[in-house]
Amino acid sequence: PSSPDLLPIESCWRAVKQYIAKHRRHDSTMDDSRCLAIEGWERIPQETINKWVDSMVWRMEDVL
Numbered sequence: 001p002s003s004p005d006l007l008p009i010e011s012c013w014r015a016v017k018q019y020i021a022k023h024r025r026h027d028s029t030m031d032d033s034r035c036l037a038i039e040g041w042e043r044i045p046q047e048t049i050n051k052w053v054d055s056m057v058w059r060m061e062d063v064l
Helices: 008-023 030-042 046-054 056-063
Strands: none
Touching (some): 008 046
């Protein structure tokens, strides 16, 4: 079984979705949204990603 709580990528996707929601205009095209997704992904600091990955220890402990 797979749990989103155990996948650091889910935190990344959440950050990207929030970026898109914040910057998307009502008349955005699919290409605009794709560009926003790429921008949002690139704006996630590596330090933040490292924290998400490092949090896996306690996430796994909570599950076990």
